[in-house]
Amino acid sequence: MKQLARRITGTSKKSFGMYARAAASGRDDLIHMELGKPYADTPQHIKDATIAAIQDGKVHYSDLPGIPALREAVAAKLARQNGMDVTADQVVVTNGLTHGSYAAFMAFIDDGDEVILLEPYYPQHIGKIELAGGTAVPVPLDAKNDYAIDAALIEASITERTKMIVLINPCNPTGRVYTREELTALADVAIRHDLIVVSDEVYEEIVYDGAKHISIASLPGMAERTVTLFAFTKSYAMDGWRIGYLAAPKAAVGAILKITANDVTHVNTFIQEGALAALGGDPAVLAQLIADDREKRDRVVTRLNQISGVTCPWPQGTIYAFADVSQFGLSAQTFAERLMDETGVVVASGSFYGPAGEGRLRFCFGSLSLEDIDLALDRVTSFVRQLG
Numbered sequence: 523m524k525q526l527a528r529r530i531t532g533t534s535k536k537s538f539g540m541y542a543r544a545a546a547s548g549r550d551d552l553i554h555m556e557l558g559k560p561y562a563d564t565p566q567h568i569k570d571a572t573i574a575a576i577q578d579g580k581v582h583y584s585d586l587p588g589i590p591a592l593r594e595a596v597a598a599k600l601a602r603q604n605g606m607d608v609t610a611d612q613v614v615v616t617n618g619l620t621h622g623s624y625a626a627f628m629a630f631i632d633d634g635d636e637v638i639l640l641e642p643y644y645p646q647h648i649g650k651i652e653l654a655g656g657t658a659v660p661v662p663l664d665a666k667n668d669y670a671i672d673a674a675l676i677e678a679s680i681t682e683r684t685k686m687i688v689l690i691n692p693c694n695p696t697g698r699v700y701t702r703e704e705l706t707a708l709a710d711v712a713i714r715h716d717l718i719v720v721s722d723e724v725y726e727e728i729v730y731d732g733a734k735h736i737s738i739a740s741l742p743g744m745a746e747r748t749v750t751l752f753a754f755t756k757s758y759a760m761d762g763w764r765i766g767y768l769a770a771p772k773a774a775v776g777a778i779l780k781i782t783a784n785d786v787t788h789v790n791t792f793i794q795e796g797a798l799a800a801l802g803g804d805p806a807v808l809a810q811l812i813a814d815d816r817e818k819r820d821r822v823v824t825r826l827n828q829i830s831g832v833t834c835p836w837p838q839g840t841i842y843a844f845a846d847v848s849q850f851g852l853s854a855q856t857f858a859e860r861l862m863d864e865t866g867v868v869v870a871s872g873s874f875y876g877p878a879g880e881g882r883l884r885f886c887f888g889s890l891s892l893e894d895i896d897l898a899l900d901r902v903t904s905f906v907r908q909l910g
């Protein structure tokens with residue numbers, strides 16, 4: 523066989539961390555808290571609209587950027603909810619957020635460009651940055667400062683090759699929902715150095731205790747340099763459907779479409795009808811899904827903080843608790859591996875998200891029933907007690 527492409531052999535081999543280890547174990551008795559897979563079923567009205575679309579013959583090719591009705595509904599939602607002033611022709615429907623980020627990276631990154639990531643980062647962004655020819659430059663945020671955005675540190679990492687900053691807000695894995703002050707400081711740096719911002723807002727709706735999610739593209743001077751990525755994945759429990767959308771500056775839409783039209787042509791026509799129903803549905807359905815997540819968050823964080831030696835900050839958003847277990851003198855990876863091997867509870871190691879996550883474990887509470895959360899936390903509690 524001829525050699526593989528250098529874009530494959532020359533890029534880092536990021537694994538899927540504890541998820542891969544759990545899958546390779548072949549065990550079927552594991553409790554999975556390592557993966558952000560929603561526990562809830564997709565709401566019925568979304569399924570019904572999709573089935574009706576198939577029955578109505580909406581099974582053919584449609585518009586490359588997405589069906590007009592969905593893009594119009596997205597533009598209205600972005601104005602209403604995100605304070606973003608975009609027209610439907612700035613919206614591109616994507617196969618989940620993953621596809622949107624791939625298109626954004628491919629559209630902007632040239633060989634040798636540097637892309638700043640806030641660490642702890644989402645490792646899957648790195649794979650795509652590298653496939654596009656770029657180099658990921660993680661900027662470690664300080665756990666002691668609750669992983670607040672440190673604009674001075676970000677600015678100090680900028681070189682003449684820096685092209686882009688990637689933001690995740692609300693943040694996986696830390697659960698932070700960034701304040702207007704933090705986002706403004708980041709925006710100032712981006713504007714001063716003429717950088718693109720790719721903002722991953724897949725958890726935008728999953729916020730708690732009155733925390734307010736702010737889209738960085740809504741800040742002055744940011745609309746023309748920000749590609750904002752969204753998906754129905756987490757909020758609407760539509761992870762397997764693979765649907766999301768992005769909003770881009772007008773000048774970038776053509777480039778992004780060159781990627782998406784070449785890699786997938788467009789997203790499945792009838793799935794887009796389901797997404798349209800999600801946006802137009804009764805807001806109480808979404809509110810209930812988030813209320814369920816909040817109940818699980820409360821249970822997990824309360825129980826983790828009851829374990830002597832474990833400290834867990836309250837996540838303001840997302841479906842993850844990022845608990846500090848550094849007191850026990852084990853690396854986060856060893857802790858996660860022993861927890862899995864000895865109790866069957868699988869969590870992600872904080873170091874999977876970069877060295878700034880060392881000493882932490884990420885517990886996904888959105889993926890389990892309350893009963894399984896209790897079972898998992900019983901096991902975690904006994905395991906930690908026996909560690910001393």
Ligand SMILES: Cc1ncc(COP(=O)(O)O)c(C=O)c1O
Nearest residue numbers: 558618619620644694724753755
């Ligand atoms: C920060 C972040 N971005 C993107 C994704 C992937 O989203 P999608 O399944 O819509 O591609 C995830 C999933 O866990 C995530 O946590």
